[in-house]
Amino acid sequence: xxxxxxxxxxxxxxxxxxxxxxxxxxxxxxxxxxxxxxxxxxxxxxxxxxxxxxxxxxxxxxxxxxxxxxxxxxxxxxxxxxxxxxxxxxxxxxxxxxxxxxxxxxxxxxxxxxxxxxxxxxxxxxxxxxxxxxxxxxxxxxxxxxxxxxxxxxxxxxxxxxxxxxxxxxxxxxxxxxxxxxxxxxxxxxxxxxxxxxxxxxxxxxxxxxxxxxxxxxxxxxxxxxxxxxxxxxxxxxxxxxxxxxxxxxxxxxxxxxxxxxxxxxxxxxxxxxxxxxxxxxxxxxxxxxxxxxxxxxxxxxxxxxxxxxxxxxxxxxxxxxxxxxxxxxxxxxxxxxxxxxxxxxxxxxxxxxxxxxxxxxxxxxxxxxxx
Amino acid sequence: xxxxxxxxxxxxxxxxxxxxxxxxxxxxxxxxxxxxxxxxxxxxxxxxxxxxxxxxxxxxxxxxxxxxxxxxxxxxxxxxxxxxxxxxxxxxxxxxxxxxxxxxxxxxxxxxxxxxxxxxxxxxxxxxxxxxxxxxxxxxxxxxxxxxxxxxxxxxxxxxxxxxxxxxxxxxxxxxxxxxxxxxxxxxxxxxxxxxxxxxxxxxxxxxxxxxxxxxxxxxxxx
Numbered sequence: 001x002x003x004x005x006x007x008x009x010x011x012x013x014x015x016x017x018x019x020x021x022x023x024x025x026x027x028x029x030x031x032x033x034x035x036x037x038x039x040x041x042x043x044x045x046x047x048x049x050x051x052x053x054x055x056x057x058x059x060x061x062x063x064x065x066x067x068x069x070x071x072x073x074x075x076x077x078x079x080x081x082x083x084x085x086x087x088x089x090x091x092x093x094x095x096x097x098x099x100x101x102x103x104x105x106x107x108x109x110x111x112x113x114x115x116x117x118x119x120x121x122x123x124x125x126x127x128x129x130x131x132x133x134x135x136x137x138x139x140x141x142x143x144x145x146x147x148x149x150x151x152x153x154x155x156x157x158x159x160x161x162x163x164x165x166x167x168x169x170x171x172x173x174x175x176x177x178x179x180x181x182x183x184x185x186x187x188x189x190x191x192x193x194x195x196x197x198x199x200x201x202x203x204x205x206x207x208x209x210x211x212x213x214x215x216x217x218x219x220x221x222x223x224x225x226x227x228x229x230x231x232x233x234x235x236x237x238x239x240x241x242x243x244x245x246x247x248x249x250x251x252x253x254x255x256x257x258x259x260x261x262x263x264x265x266x267x268x269x270x271x272x273x274x275x276x277x278x279x280x281x282x283x284x285x286x287x288x289x290x291x292x293x294x295x296x297x298x299x300x301x302x303x304x305x306x307x308x309x310x311x312x313x314x315x316x317x318x319x320x321x322x323x324x325x326x327x328x329x330x331x332x333x334x335x336x337x338x339x340x341x342x343x344x345x346x347x348x349x350x351x352x353x354x355x356x357x358x359x360x361x362x363x364x365x366x367x368x369x370x371x372x
Numbered sequence: 373x374x375x376x377x378x379x380x381x382x383x384x385x386x387x388x389x390x391x392x393x394x395x396x397x398x399x400x401x402x403x404x405x406x407x408x409x410x411x412x413x414x415x416x417x418x419x420x421x422x423x424x425x426x427x428x429x430x431x432x433x434x435x436x437x438x439x440x441x442x443x444x445x446x447x448x449x450x451x452x453x454x455x456x457x458x459x460x461x462x463x464x465x466x467x468x469x470x471x472x473x474x475x476x477x478x479x480x481x482x483x484x485x486x487x488x489x490x491x492x493x494x495x496x497x498x499x500x501x502x503x504x505x506x507x508x509x510x511x512x513x514x515x516x517x518x519x520x521x522x523x524x525x526x527x528x529x530x531x532x533x534x535x536x537x538x539x540x541x542x543x544x545x546x547x548x549x550x551x552x553x554x555x556x557x558x559x560x561x562x563x564x565x566x567x568x569x570x571x572x573x574x575x576x577x578x579x580x581x582x583x584x585x586x587x588x589x590x591x592x593x594x595x
Contacts, residue, residue: 023468043471044478097456101455107453112453154493209485211485
């Protein structure tokens, strides 16, 4: 298999962008009409995801050390969509037809054979991982909502219980699907470290125009049914012994709160400084709980800040954008930093800390990559 | 399964038929009718065009089947090297167009929902800011009125009156006036707020009922 030739051919095809994915899915649904039901009505986000995954696979085709775990994760993750081994044949045929169509005169039978062999390896890796996972976990976890609390007009917290135990580490996330928005999965972080009774807390903020986040904020009730995917994500506690800086933007607090609970179980917890920022004071939806935690845990101190106070003279916290507030309080060298929030906030904070001299491997951020 | 093709070699082409010339019939003798010859010649030409087309498509079909036999490649609108044929590409493009239309509908609905939420957020920020400003001015006003009322407490005619009693009465007058002013303003403000919210609800209902009626059922993205 000539991987350089594959890369070159893919670069050629990928220039057509979204059109390529559109052609691929249309071909797939002609070939296997029953597969259409596995996807949401709108396919725009799905096409971005497909292209993202393909770009990642092709760019890492020479570094199997990272590619194989990625593919195995992808294979396991696809179980929750109802993907079965037979679907892989149709996907492979559609992929090759799409590549052939967009390669035009560049397409040769050698290229066809190489792609066919490459896809066979990819499919095999994914199918194997899915099959091994079958012995250990269900394809998804059925969950029921126990409590749902509206904390602000656009923020809610809720607690769920799963029928089967869902293993995870503090700081990880699961994809959530709600009946009201079928086939729409979005990632949410658990806001607690694993408990003996298996219940899990989530924090959700209504994204303007976001179907699932609106439904989870406004229409979830005790008894509502959800489906959860397997736990993913690498924003977990690094037991380095260093002191910790946590920076949370709005509901980005959830995974950091889970990590705090894990820190509390350590024999001698490091000092933790948590910065909790939001646009307005009522975006600081979890302050009472955090203050309770800091009263109980002497190693924890909490600073909160709003970026827009709308003339609220009574607000007693700090004012300003959260990266600025964090920078005002020190350089944070020698700390492990954990940052979670909007991508803009995470990026701005990470850059600020890095330029102040914090090494990159001490800056932990959530990265959902292609799957978000 | 194999199809035997006719042997190759020099073959009659439509051009050759077109170029065929018949010598003119001899004078005084009955010869062949030239019109008929022309008509026949056109028919032969047509026939040959059809034959060569059929042959080309048969040869193509044979090649495809042969490849399929040799490679075991699946046969669904593409040749063995997966290059899709024209009719398949057309079908794919029709489906792609339908998908794009659906995407558009969902996008529009989501955009609409996003705008509604943004409006709500803005309206809420305005109301909260205004409420804070109002509260501050109500308190100031109440304080001013109450101070005046306290200062205006007349010296008591009671013989037992003391400085202490005077002070308590002034304080009482202050508090009474202060709470009266606060209550009045608060009631007026709450009524205005309720009117605001009702108006907002009416506007939202009106705009929802003006949505295009042909949106597909069960669209995600709608509140």
